[in-house]
Amino acid sequence: MEQKLLLSSQLSVHNTLCEVTLNSAALSWRPRGDNTHKRAAGRRYGPLNAAGSQYVPVCEIISVQETEEDCASTGVGKWQKVPQTPVESNQHAFTVSYVERTQKHRWRCGEVTLHCTDRTLCLQWVQAIREQLSLLTIRPKRLLVYINPYGGKHHGKRIYEQKVAPIFSRASISTDVIVTEWANHARDHLKTEAELKKYDGVVCVGGDGMFSEIIHGLISRTQSDSGVDQNLSDETLIPCSLRIGIIPAGSTDCICYATVGSNDPVTSALHIVVGDSQPMDVCSIHHNNTFLRYSVSLLGYGFYGDVLTDSERKRWMGPARYDISGVKTFMSHRYYEGTITFLPADENVGTPRDKLPCRTGCNICSLPSADKQGSRDEESVSDTDRKGVWQVIRGKFLAINAACMSCACPRSPKGLSPSAHLADGTVDLILVRRCSRFDFLRHLLRHTNKDDQFDYPFVEVYRVRQFHFTPRYEETNSELDLREADGSGRKRFFSRICREHPACNCSLVHSSWNCDGEILPHAAIQVRVHCQLIKLFARGIEEHSVFEEPYPLSAI
C-alpha cells in the first residue's frame, strides 16, 4: 500500500544534494537525478537501499536531534575548509540515529546527518520525525533495571553504564536502576516491593541465572496479584503484562542468544528501544502439588543434571568447570531408570525433526492451536481436546532432556533441539537410552555439526505439552542419605546399586534435574508448558541477511 507523503525537501547528505522524503513507514533519501541502485560510499552496512533510495524504516529510528554545528564540516579542532558551494553552506542540520544491522544478527546504532538551508526547515523535519516516533506506542518509556554486578566476568555495571544507558537516554527512556546486593534480591523485590504499574518493562543485566530470577519474581507477582495459586500444578497461570529485556553480561547468556540471535549488549538494548515483543513459553515444575521452579530453556536429567551437580562443586574453577565436569560425567557413563508419561502436542505444531526452526514471525508460534488454547483459554476447549492421550515410556536413560527452546548458544549454534519453538506451547522431550560410550559421544558431537543428532536408534524425541517423570526408586538422594544414616535402609539401598551397576560400583540411584542451570531438589517431577506466559523485548532470530530487504518497496 502506498504511504501518504508527510514531508519532502532537498537536503544534503554526505555533501550530496538529495531528495529526502518522510512517510509513516520510512525516511528515505536519493541523490538528485540519481536513479541507480547503489549504497553510500564507505558504508558497508548503511541504511537499507531500495531502487536508488537509502531508507530507514520509521520503526527502526532510534531518535532525531538537531545537530549543533559551527560549520558544515565536522572535524573539531582541525583546520576547516571555507564553505564554497551551496551544499557545503547548509549550516543547519539534524541527525537521525537508527538501527543498523551488522554480521551475526548484531545491531548497531547508525547515524545520518541531513543538512538544511534554514533552521525553520530543520526544525520542521525534527518535529515531523518525532511525531512519527511518538505514534509508536509499543516503545517503552520507563524501565526498571536490575544489574547483577557479579554475573560473568563482573562487568555488568560497566556494560550497562557504557553501552546501554547512553542508548536508553538517546531514545528518551527513563530508568530506575537497582544494582543487586545478594542472590535473589531482584526476584524478591519484584515479588513484593516493586511498583510495577510505573513501568513498561523490566530489564536484567546479567546471565541466565539473573533472567531466571526476574521471571520467577514477575510470574509469582502476577499470580499472587490475580489470586492464582502456583502450587497447584493444573492451575491456569496469568500471563505477565510487562516485557522483559535481557542485557547479556553473564557467563551463560543462552536465553539472549536464542531469542535475539547474539549475546551482544548493544543489540539487546536496541531491541528494547524499538519495543520488540517476543512471546515465550514457560514450563512450571511441580513435585506432588508443590511448586518447584519455572524453566524456559533446558530441563535435563542424567547427563546434564550430573554435569551441573559436579560443576557446582568446582565453582572456584570459573567457566572451565563446565568442560571438566562434562568430560568427567561423560567418562562415568551413568544411566538411570525411570518412567516418563507425556501428553503429545497437536500435529499442527510440527515435529522436533521437521527442520523448521523458529524464526522472527514464526508461523507455528502464531497458530491459534489447541495447545495454546489449553493455557490461554481453558474454558473454551473441550476436555478431550485438552487432555489428549497420555503415553508411557519406561527404560534406562543416559539423558532425559526437555528443550523449551532450541537452546542454541555460541558453542552449539543449532542447539539441543534445533526446531524447538519459543512460543508454541510445547517442549521437545529428548530421551537418550542406554548405549555405548562411543555412540553417546557420536550423538553429543552432532550438536556441533549439521548432522541430525536425533538420527540414532537409541534417541527418541517427542513434542509434548506436559510430562511426568518418576525414577524407578522413588526416594530422593537426600531421603536415601537419611535412611543410610539411621541404618534401616542400608541393606536395601546397596543391594539395588549392586544389581543395577555391578561393574562401575556407582553409588547413585538418581540423577538430579538441571533446570536452567539450577539443581532441583526432587527427581520425580510434573512438568507443564504454559504457552506465551511471558514476553521479551526481542523478535526471535531474523532470517534474512543484512543485504536483503525486509520491507516491501511499496511501503516506501
Ligand SMILES: Nc1ncnc2c1ncn2[C@@H]1O[C@H](COP(=O)(O)OP(=O)(O)OP(=O)(O)O)[C@@H](O)[C@H]1O
Ligand atoms: N549481588 C549479587 N550477589 C551474589 N549473587 C547474585 C547477586 N545478584 C544476582 N546474583 C545471583 O548470581 C547468579 C548468577 O548470575 P548470572 O546469571 O547473572 O551470571 P552467570 O555468570 O551467567 O551465572 P553462572 O555463574 O550461573 O553461569 C544468579 O543465580 C543470581 O541469582
